[in-house]
Amino acid sequence: MADLDLAQLFAEMATNLDQQPTVDEALEETVRMAVEAVGSADHAGVSWCVRRREVDTPYATTSLVKELDRIQYELDEGPSLEAFEEGVATLVRDTSTDERFPRYSAAALERGVRSVLSCALSSPRRTIGALNFYAMHPDAFDDYGVELAKIYASHASIVLANRSLEQDLQVAVDTRGTIGQAMGILIERHRISPKNAFDMLVRGSQQSNMKLRDLAAHIVDTGLDPSAV
Structure with missing residues (x-):
């Protein structure tokens, strides 16, 4: 050729x-x-x-x-x-x-x-x-x-x-947005600070053995607290 x-x-x-x-x-x-x-x-x-x-x-x-x-x-x-x-x-x-x-x-x-x-x-x-x-x-x-x-x-x-x-960056952006939505739900529901809401997510992730982004998505979809997952 x-x-x-x-x-x-x-x-x-x-x-x-x-x-x-x-x-x-x-x-x-x-x-x-x-x-x-x-x-x-x-x-x-x-x-x-x-x-x-x-x-x-x-x-x-x-x-x-x-x-x-x-x-x-x-x-x-x-x-x-x-x-x-x-x-x-x-x-x-x-x-x-x-x-x-x-x-x-x-x-x-x-x-x-x-x-x-x-x-x-x-x-x-x-x-x-x-x-x-x-x-x-x-x-x-x-x-x-x-x-x-x-x-x-x-x-x-x-x-x-x-x-x-490009895909990794998009996943990171999507993940950050989902975690932010989950934190917003917890902040409004429990009248807590963003730091405490994030701490709740981290504890829930450890206790449920779920990745943080997966737990956040579950909370956004279902409205459940991390402790209930």
Whole structure:
């Protein structure tokens, strides 16, 4: 593929991802376009960091990818985990001969997957996941294919990191507003100060083992006091 065609492909990809209304839809579109961008891949999926070291596979082109990722997480070994933890691209040329991830490679080989390429999805502050490519024949990803996948992952990372930040900020704003509404209910009902209302919420959160934002939302919806939850 000519350099000009590649540049146009990545520009269109970034625009398409940026137009997705939510992070989930952007992740889904990332996976869909990945196989098209890296033609030597038969399947693709994304490993996404849910919180700290907890990793999930929210989207994949087939159930086979999700199954292999689940096995990888359970075994705590595999290319996407290495890519995620090290912030690199990890290539398994042939699962029948790979010695770095013996149990994972054996599971992949048993299911007909012979090559795996995992590319870190990195933001300026941290690695947010990994984009994973799978092929049913060995040595599917040559040097050009690896570089192509890395460029695609790099472009996708920028968009996904921005969308994730936007979503986190929106959640923070929504959470703050909900807690404020719950405090307002308690202030009016008990004729107490904002500090005492917040303290009531904190005690109720601890006693009910609910997150503060969830307890606040419950109070706004039901009108119940924290002690009654």
